Amino acid sequence: MAHIGTNENAQAASPSLPKPDVLSPDCPSRAILQHVTSRWGTLVLIVLDAKVLRFSDLKRRIGGVSDRMLAQTLQVLEADGLILRHAFDVVPPHVEYRLTPLGAEVSNRVLSLASLIEANLPQFLSQRPKRPAAAQTVR
């Protein structure tokens, strides 16, 4: 399908543009991908799908986020041009968040991924207790 794994981690001399490749550590596309797939970034994009929400709305919908993390995530996503922030200059603060066109496309992909996982959860869980899954960094 796509042609992602084409240039093997190469960042070789290129006259104009290096051709984006998430597989090479220094390609900016990898950073964007990280933002989108970050712990809270993913959920923000999902929740914001085709909606306009305020900070507190987002917080209520995304179970477990802290103020600090939500704010930070929103800033990163805004800087990447995925979401738009609209602040009204009123006394009790009122800020609205929505997806940009590009953000909407990204959101769709993320949403389809999440839906796939939710739909197959039973299958995932069924094969869980195969091996103890190598306790990571035992404490």
Place this chain on the structure above:
Amino acid sequence: MAHIGTNENAQAASPSLPKPDVLSPDCPSRAILQHVTSRWGTLVLIVLDAKVLRFSDLKRRIGGVSDRMLAQTLQVLEADGLILRHAFDVVPPHVEYRLTPLGAEVSNRVLSLASLIEANLPQFLSQRPKRPAAAQTVR
């Protein structure tokens, strides 16, 4: 499209199955999503797309992974039933990794997300220097 944000963070009393929702912090689906969207998990799934690769192949293709992280990521993904590990009992170790059918589906979604980002990289980068993007955790 999908029906994800349906039950608002609810984990209320349900007779049988709680209905998967990545938005509720304790739903197992969120954990799976995290594995899939983890820093290296995403790249492993992309690289493994319709291929059979050995540990060292994976390491070479995924720029920047350390042995430890790659091994750990592979174990988690295997435990989730997304990839299959086949070890040959030979003297210089020989192990092959490939996607399970479910893993292949997940891989496709991830791949489409990554492709979208790569394809729009210029657009992402163009609007970058808007605001200093709020230096996170200033040191």
Place this chain on the structure above:
DNA sequence: TGATGTACTTCCCTTTTTGTACGTACTTCC
């Protein structure tokens, strides 16, 4: 009058993640 809600920011501290280096057991290549 006092509590509540809004949208964050900042500080401080704990938890988690990640990297580096080393060891293994044996074979093949130079």
Place this chain on the structure above:
DNA sequence: GGAAGTACGTACAAAAAGGGAAGTACATCA
């Protein structure tokens, strides 16, 4: 004969991520 390659496990330590509490400025509600 020594170097390199294979597929990890483990210990140690640095770096990053994350949580919690407090503060702001004012208006509305009871």
